[in-house]
Amino acid sequence: MTTDEFFRPKARAPRGFVDRRAPALVAERKILDAVAAVYESFGFERLETGAFEYADALGKFLPDADRPNDGVFALQDDDEQWIALRYDLTAPLARFAAEHWDILAKPFRRYAFGPVWRNEKPGPGRYREFMQCDADTVGSERPEADAEIIAMAVQGYAAAGLPAGACTLKINNRKLLDGLLVAAGVVDSRQKLAVLRAVDKLDRLGLEGVTYLLGAGRKDESGAFTKGAELAAPAIQSVLAYLGAGGGGRQATLDRLAGVVGGSVEGDEGLAELDKIGEALTRLGVHEGQAMFEPSVVRGLEYYTGAVFEAEINLKTGEGGGFGAIGGGGRYDDLVARFTGQRTPATGFSFGVSRLAAALAASGAAAKSARGPVVVLALDNAQMGEYFAMASELRAAGIAAEVYLGTSGMRPQMKYADRRGAPAAVIVGGDELAAGTVTIKDLDLGRQLAAGVGDNRAWREDRPGQITAPRADFVAAVRRIVESGPNET
Amino acid sequence: MTTDEFFRPKARAPRGFVDRRAPALVAERKILDAVAAVYESFGFERLETGAFEYADALGKFLPDADRPNDGVFALQDDDEQWIALRYDLTAPLARFAAEHWDILAKPFRRYAFGPVWRNEKPGPGRYREFMQCDADTVGSERPEADAEIIAMAVQGYAAAGLPAGACTLKINNRKLLDGLLVAAGVVDSRQKLAVLRAVDKLDRLGLEGVTYLLGAGRKDESGAFTKGAELAAPAIQSVLAYLGAGGGGRQATLDRLAGVVGGSVEGDEGLAELDKIGEALTRLGVHEGQAMFEPSVVRGLEYYTGAVFEAEINLKTGEGGGFGAIGGGGRYDDLVARFTGQRTPATGFSFGVSRLAAALAASGAAAKSARGPVVVLALDNAQMGEYFAMASELRAAGIAAEVYLGTSGMRPQMKYADRRGAPAAVIVGGDELAAGTVTIKDLDLGRQLAAGVGDNRAWREDRPGQITAPRADFVAAVRRIVESGPNET
Numbered sequence: 001m002t003t004d005e006f007f008r009p010k011a012r013a014p015r016g017f018v019d020r021r022a023p024a025l026v027a028e029r030k031i032l033d034a035v036a037a038v039y040e041s042f043g044f045e046r047l048e049t050g051a052f053e054y055a056d057a058l059g060k061f062l063p064d065a066d067r068p069n070d071g072v073f074a075l076q077d078d079d080e081q082w083i084a085l086r087y088d089l090t091a092p093l094a095r096f097a098a099e100h101w102d103i104l105a106k107p108f109r110r111y112a113f114g115p116v117w118r119n120e121k122p123g124p125g126r127y128r129e130f131m132q133c134d135a136d137t138v139g140s141e142r143p144e145a146d147a148e149i150i151a152m153a154v155q156g157y158a159a160a161g162l163p164a165g166a167c168t169l170k171i172n173n174r175k176l177l178d179g180l181l182v183a184a185g186v187v188d189s190r191q192k193l194a195v196l197r198a199v200d201k202l203d204r205l206g207l208e209g210v211t212y213l214l215g216a217g218r219k220d221e222s223g224a225f226t227k228g229a230e231l232a233a234p235a236i237q238s239v240l241a242y243l244g245a246g247g248g249g250r251q252a253t254l255d256r257l258a259g260v261v262g263g264s265v266e267g268d269e270g271l272a273e274l275d276k277i278g279e280a281l282t283r284l285g286v287h288e289g290q291a292m293f294e295p296s297v298v299r300g301l302e303y304y305t306g307a308v309f310e311a312e313i314n315l316k317t318g319e320g321g322g323f324g325a326i327g328g329g330g331r332y333d334d335l336v337a338r339f340t341g342q343r344t345p346a347t348g349f350s351f352g353v354s355r356l357a358a359a360l361a362a363s364g365a366a367a368k369s370a371r372g373p374v375v376v377l378a379l380d381n382a383q384m385g386e387y388f389a390m391a392s393e394l395r396a397a398g399i400a401a402e403v404y405l406g407t408s409g410m411r412p413q414m415k416y417a418d419r420r421g422a423p424a425a426v427i428v429g430g431d432e433l434a435a436g437t438v439t440i441k442d443l444d445l446g447r448q449l450a451a452g453v454g455d456n457r458a459w460r461e462d463r464p465g466q467i468t469a470p471r472a473d474f475v476a477a478v479r480r481i482v483e484s485g486p487n488e489t
Numbered sequence: 490m491t492t493d494e495f496f497r498p499k500a501r502a503p504r505g506f507v508d509r510r511a512p513a514l515v516a517e518r519k520i521l522d523a524v525a526a527v528y529e530s531f532g533f534e535r536l537e538t539g540a541f542e543y544a545d546a547l548g549k550f551l552p553d554a555d556r557p558n559d560g561v562f563a564l565q566d567d568d569e570q571w572i573a574l575r576y577d578l579t580a581p582l583a584r585f586a587a588e589h590w591d592i593l594a595k596p597f598r599r600y601a602f603g604p605v606w607r608n609e610k611p612g613p614g615r616y617r618e619f620m621q622c623d624a625d626t627v628g629s630e631r632p633e634a635d636a637e638i639i640a641m642a643v644q645g646y647a648a649a650g651l652p653a654g655a656c657t658l659k660i661n662n663r664k665l666l667d668g669l670l671v672a673a674g675v676v677d678s679r680q681k682l683a684v685l686r687a688v689d690k691l692d693r694l695g696l697e698g699v700t701y702l703l704g705a706g707r708k709d710e711s712g713a714f715t716k717g718a719e720l721a722a723p724a725i726q727s728v729l730a731y732l733g734a735g736g737g738g739r740q741a742t743l744d745r746l747a748g749v750v751g752g753s754v755e756g757d758e759g760l761a762e763l764d765k766i767g768e769a770l771t772r773l774g775v776h777e778g779q780a781m782f783e784p785s786v787v788r789g790l791e792y793y794t795g796a797v798f799e800a801e802i803n804l805k806t807g808e809g810g811g812f813g814a815i816g817g818g819g820r821y822d823d824l825v826a827r828f829t830g831q832r833t834p835a836t837g838f839s840f841g842v843s844r845l846a847a848a849l850a851a852s853g854a855a856a857k858s859a860r861g862p863v864v865v866l867a868l869d870n871a872q873m874g875e876y877f878a879m880a881s882e883l884r885a886a887g888i889a890a891e892v893y894l895g896t897s898g899m900r901p902q903m904k905y906a907d908r909r910g911a912p913a914a915v916i917v918g919g920d921e922l923a924a925g926t927v928t929i930k931d932l933d934l935g936r937q938l939a940a941g942v943g944d945n946r947a948w949r950e951d952r953p954g955q956i957t958a959p960r961a962d963f964v965a966a967v968r969r970i971v972e973s974g975p976n977e978t
Contacts, residue, residue: 007545008827008828008829008830009543009545009546009548009827009828010546010828011546011583011584011585011587011588011828011829012543012546012584012588013538013539013542013584013585013588014539014541014542014543014566014570014572015566015568017538017539017540017541018539019536019537019538019539019585019589020536020537020538021534021535021536022534022535022536025535025536025537026535040862040889041862041884041889041890042862042880042884042889042890042891043861043862043864043889043890043891043909045510045511046510046511046514046515047508047509047510047511047514048508048509048514049502049506049508049509050502050503050506050507050508050618051506051540051574051604051606051618052503052506052562052618053502053503054498054501054503056496056498057498057499057500057501059498073541073564074564075562075563075564077503077504079504081503083503085540094500095500095501095502096500096502096508098500099500099501099502100508105905105908105909106895106905107893107894107895109891115540117540129539129540129541137894139895140894140895141896142873142894142896144873144877144892144894145894147877148877148891148892148894276873279873279874280873280874280877282874283874283875283877283878283881284877284878284881285881338497338498339497339498339499339500340497340500341497372532373529373530373531373532375532384631384633384765384768384769385768385769385771385772386772388633388636388637388769388772388773389772389773391531392772392773392774395530395531400529400530400531400532401530401531401532402531402532402598402637403633403637404596405596405626405629405631405633405634405637406595406596406628406629406631407630407631416594416595419594420532420594
């Protein structure tokens with residue numbers, strides 16, 4: 001501490017890291033608790049791994065490099081090994097499953113939530129630390145394992161508070177895309193990539209733009225030209241038929257897709273898997289509006305090996321458009337193999353917790369932000385014990401309460417109570433002491449009047465801004481004010 | 490992924506980091522939820538800061554060094570500034586309070602929980618990442634702020650499940666020790682240190698050993714000699730009177746202490762503060778057995794500036810001795826000053842979450858470890874939809890349930906259900922399908938029989954190991970088994 005006299009650091013958080021206070025934390029906790037309860041009802045077990053993994057176990061340290069990728073926060077341990085903060089929850093799961101495979105009851109279902117860290121350029125709304133919430137099943141190749149994950153996502157969003165119909169799970173299978181490429185006669189890998197890229201632009205460019213990109217190419221508004229996949233007309237028709245196969249229920253989609261990709265090994269495998277997923281979803285009570293087959297989903301195809309899922313929010317414009325996907329997942333088979341050499345089937349889903357919180361807020365379904373405690377003013381130093389006893393009585397009655405602990409006068413104390421979001425202030429000064437009474441100020445009402453809500457006169461008649469109660473009855477009087485809430489008369 | 494063919498990392502967690510599974514996580518979550526509810530009832534607001542702080546803001550980067558202390562996990566950001574993972578929750582609070590002081594309602598009460606990281610040598614039970622759970626009040630110099638923190642700790646331990654009487658808060662004030670040194674005529678700083686060190690050994694050496702250390706010195710069993718503080722006899726008597734002043738209630742302790750340290754400025758200040766703390770505790774309903782004044786507590790005196798608290802567990806030997814302190818705190822005034830230059834009074838308490846969890850387990854008061862889900866066996870691939878529907882019906886009735894998703898036969902599936910801790914296995918094979926029934930195996934009973942609990946014959950008469958129910962009634966039949974629980978007949 002000797003340097004303190006010479007050196008004063010500036011108080012600031014590192015770039016890309018954020019301080020979060022009660023309203024954000026209450027909303028997040030509500031989501032995580034609700035989703036965890038759904039996961040546990042499906043038999044998923046919570047797992048928590050450490051923040052660090054060896055960089056090689058994360059796949060972020062290639063053997064010919066002298067340090068891990070820039071994308072992770074890495075440092076060298078005192079035994080010279082590189083360790084890095086996890087950048088997702090899947091890589092630690094793969095390490096855990098590979099390490100303990102022999103002792104795990106298999107298939108192994110686990111869920112996890114916790115922060116992950118990305119060493120990327122921060123920007124507005126782009127943090128270098130954020131919450132993830134994942135469920136994965138390792139060791140089952142059954143398509144029903146995918147269906148279960150999808151059903152949990154559907155139930156999880158509902159449990160978190162999204163209104164019915166606000167969210168749809170879109171399901172695809174990369175084997176269908178492989179079957180499509182076979183059906184369209186695309187064998188060249190460069191051409192394959194061009195087709196997938198064109199398909200991925202459907203949302204942005206529409207069918208017409210995609211058609212150009214599948215053919216000779218497309219010129220955008222600025223005049224810039226993007227070379228196309230140069231497919232022949234029948235192949236383009238196959239791709240367009242594939243992209244148009246969604247809608248009208250899961251079975252109808254499968255029937256249409258069978259006409260496009262059926263016949264190839266890949267296509268038939270993909271169709272059979274989706275068929276089983278569809279049946280299991282139906283038996284799990286997941287209806288068509290909650291989870292649909294959508295062949296245009298091409299999310300993470302370099303990563304997923306079978307089924308792919310994406311959760312999309314359907315809020316009307318102004319209600320929260322622009323959230324994009326609020327979660328996603330799919331089947332991946334190679335992650336554990338990185339350690340063991342054994343291909344291990346796995347499937348999982350990741351909730352986008354902060355996007356979901358934003359969507360809940362926009363849809364009006366967010367948890368009411370936490371109200372402050374009742375504040376007992378400290379007006380007479382000789383009465384501090386009495387003030388503490390009163391706060392204690394309020395808490396015993398289930399009402400959060402605190403005594404003001406500064407040394408300022410009445411006005412700053414009232415301002416403090418207001419800034420704390422207190423529903424009421426409890427006042428015992430000389431007059432009250434002499435009379436054996438307590439004055440209770442209704443601060444919710446004060447805030448509403450200040451905000452110009454309602455007709456002041458009417459308010460005052462049936463809900464005075466301040467009441468006086470006998471000391472013996474003050475808890476009941478505070479309760480009446482607290483329970484009347486900020487939005488009722 | 491091209492390197493995967495050549496390089497297989499070993500699956501292992503970094504040294505000092507631990508994977509935690511459901512039982513440990515359930516116990517921790519119960520503690521944190523209970524303590525958070527108590528904190529919020531006292532008006533404390535949750536705050537979560539990022540995992541990283543600038544190393545200078547942590548006080549872990551002295552300006553004349555070229556990198557931060559070894560004790561933290563630190564790395565250089567791409568703008569060359571050193572950032573480090575927080576090693577406690579107090580330093581980030583100080584940074585946050587200093588950064589946002591102008592906009593905070595003051596005094597500022599906050600609680601926080603989350604992992605902290607220490608870059609130390611790991612060992613058995615010594616991790617480099619662990620959970621902390623803190624409450625602090627910043628900006629109040631009132632001793633009542635200390636009392637409130639103590640009352641929350643008392644209520645927090647009870648809410649977390651510690652039985653009544655299992656935990657005592659011991660309270661001291663470093664000003665009393667300063668007053669004692671004045672009373673004993675100790676002015677030399679080397680001699681002061683020797684006295685404090687001697688007092689700190691009371692638990693280990695007893696009064697006789699401390700007496701030697703206050704005087705000429707002490708020879709231990711091995712013959713090694715420790716030089717003493719070389720106090721004169723009357724000064725030694727003062728220290729011994731001080732150390733013996735505890736017990737018999739808070740007021741009695743204060744009265745005895747007044748006779749030893751009263752009269753000096755420091756001693757009188759300390760006595761007055763403890764007097765106010767004692768009165769507030771009484772009004773908060775904290776009785777003498779829950780929080781006592783104990784002058785021998787010398788915890789963290791280089792850090793705390795006034796009141797000091799320590800939570801000690803009182804379990805009989807064999808019930809969990811050796812836990813030592815399961816939490817502690819005190820008043821500190823200089824932490825925010827490091828940034829602002831302004832002395833800011835603060836007081837706080839930190840729960841030792843993992844020690845508390847261990848104490849709860851030892852006292853038999855730990856949360857029952859999470860039971861596994863009911864497992865519906867997958868015996869017939871054509872019936873997967875039916876199995877999913879049955880699991881869904883169980884969940885709708887509030888019973889956690891899963892379908893076995895592997896491809897093994899009946900015996901491995903039963904073994905799986907047992908390893909999952911399932912209370913029951915639900916069996917629908919050919920016979921049941923033909924008869925429209927469901928067989929339910931009571932796995933709790935099976936485990937108890939295997940463990941030799943009770944008389945096998947008696948068990949079997951009133952609780953058969955397996956029952957058959959009509960398909961339409963199977964949920965009720967499963968519920969009867971699940972609710973009968975693992976410990977009842």
